Amino acid sequence: xxxxxxxxxxxxxxxxxxxxxxxxxxxxxxxxxxxxxxxxxxxxxxxxxxxxxxxxxxxxxxxxxxxxxxxxxxxxxxxxxxxxxxxxxxxxxxxxxxxxxxxxxxxxxxxxxxxxxxxxxxxxxxxxxxxxxxxxxxxxxxxxxxxxxxxxxxxxxxxxxxxxxxxxxxxxxxxxxxxxxxxxxxxxxxxxxxxxxxxxxxxxx
Amino acid sequence: xxxxxxxxxxxxxxxxxxxxxxxxxxxxxxxxxxxxxxxxxxxxxxxxxxxxxxxxxxxxxxxxxxxxxxxxxxxxxxxxxxxxxxxxxxxxxxxxxxxxxxxxxxxxxxxxxxxxxxxxxxxxxxxxxxxxxxxxxxxxxxxxxxxxxxxxxxxxxxxxxxxxxxxxxxxxxxxxxxxxxxxxxxxxxxxxxxxxxxxxxxxxxxxxxxxxxxxxxxxxxxxx
Numbered sequence: 001x002x003x004x005x006x007x008x009x010x011x012x013x014x015x016x017x018x019x020x021x022x023x024x025x026x027x028x029x030x031x032x033x034x035x036x037x038x039x040x041x042x043x044x045x046x047x048x049x050x051x052x053x054x055x056x057x058x059x060x061x062x063x064x065x066x067x068x069x070x071x072x073x074x075x076x077x078x079x080x081x082x083x084x085x086x087x088x089x090x091x092x093x094x095x096x097x098x099x100x101x102x103x104x105x106x107x108x109x110x111x112x113x114x115x116x117x118x119x120x121x122x123x124x125x126x127x128x129x130x131x132x133x134x135x136x137x138x139x140x141x142x143x144x145x146x147x148x149x150x151x152x153x154x155x156x157x158x159x160x161x162x163x164x165x166x167x168x169x170x171x172x173x174x175x176x177x178x179x180x181x182x183x184x185x186x187x188x189x190x191x192x193x194x195x196x197x198x199x200x201x202x203x204x205x
Numbered sequence: 206x207x208x209x210x211x212x213x214x215x216x217x218x219x220x221x222x223x224x225x226x227x228x229x230x231x232x233x234x235x236x237x238x239x240x241x242x243x244x245x246x247x248x249x250x251x252x253x254x255x256x257x258x259x260x261x262x263x264x265x266x267x268x269x270x271x272x273x274x275x276x277x278x279x280x281x282x283x284x285x286x287x288x289x290x291x292x293x294x295x296x297x298x299x300x301x302x303x304x305x306x307x308x309x310x311x312x313x314x315x316x317x318x319x320x321x322x323x324x325x326x327x328x329x330x331x332x333x334x335x336x337x338x339x340x341x342x343x344x345x346x347x348x349x350x351x352x353x354x355x356x357x358x359x360x361x362x363x364x365x366x367x368x369x370x371x372x373x374x375x376x377x378x379x380x381x382x383x384x385x386x387x388x389x390x391x392x393x394x395x396x397x398x399x400x401x402x403x404x405x406x407x408x409x410x411x412x413x414x415x416x417x418x419x420x421x422x423x424x425x426x427x428x429x
Contacts, residue, residue, distance in 0.1 A: 083289060086286075090285065101214075102215075109207070
């Protein structure tokens, strides 16, 4: 549905290491991710999957190693990426439509309209409801609809399947396949199958 | 173009959130009202004393009313992940802070300044001092919002930052308080012309908007 024209972007992560509170979480993590590719980040709880994603967004300083992008000079990965993390980034007092319209204005490069994005995640009927009235799974779907309102080549997803029922998981898998087909790239931390053809990177012991 | 859109989106969202139930937009106003209504009862029936203290009471009330909800300026956005979105926007964080500080002022400082002539009646403020007092609040409260924004940004990721924000911010607001009250008093008469402290107050506000914005953005940008 979203046609994401991706220039020749390739993300390179080399020998990344992470310490938190003096404890080594992971080290020697390397990966490379370009358009049309998906990477499933696996590892047990506390292995550092969320920390790795936070480093890619620039929220966490790497304790070693490097992160760089080919094909984008000086552009930060943060401005090329969508992040759907544990926190949904939604305001409960605003309606689903208002939340998405805000995200679209904030993130720029508009793609689908908020209404169309909500329809794509099966929440067209909830568009005028305050997000506070929605269930955890529905909120997660509103947060995922954010991926569609603004065009960004990298999708960084932190356990995107959590709180989703089987039908919604299939819906998300469909959205991710469309994104890959359009030349986008996906990095998803996950415990279960993503429902698409993805390389697996296991971090931690 | 898209940067302006992002700025306006944050401004509009914060105004809408403040206006919706439980947004906290009215909290400052109610606190201000309560304080100014109660003080005359505490001081007793000496009308001259009350009118001499009037500007100080109104300014103190406004200062505390602005400080009271300040800890939530960035904390809610940090908790629900909206701040993460703002960090990923093409709009620099300085712009996001400016939009949020402006929205904070529009929903706290501005209403306080607008109702202050009315509340001036309760503290027996002479008629000719009403407008100058409202003017000092109008130009002085942006300083409170933006000095506060820097403090709130520092405490954004602290789970119980509520207490630390007033402690951090209150000392920095003292110059604003001094010149706000002295400008209001100058309007009541005396040797100092109203203009002198009023212009210093204006300067303090402008400096606070610039420095507060940069400081808050730097605090928010700091990786963990």
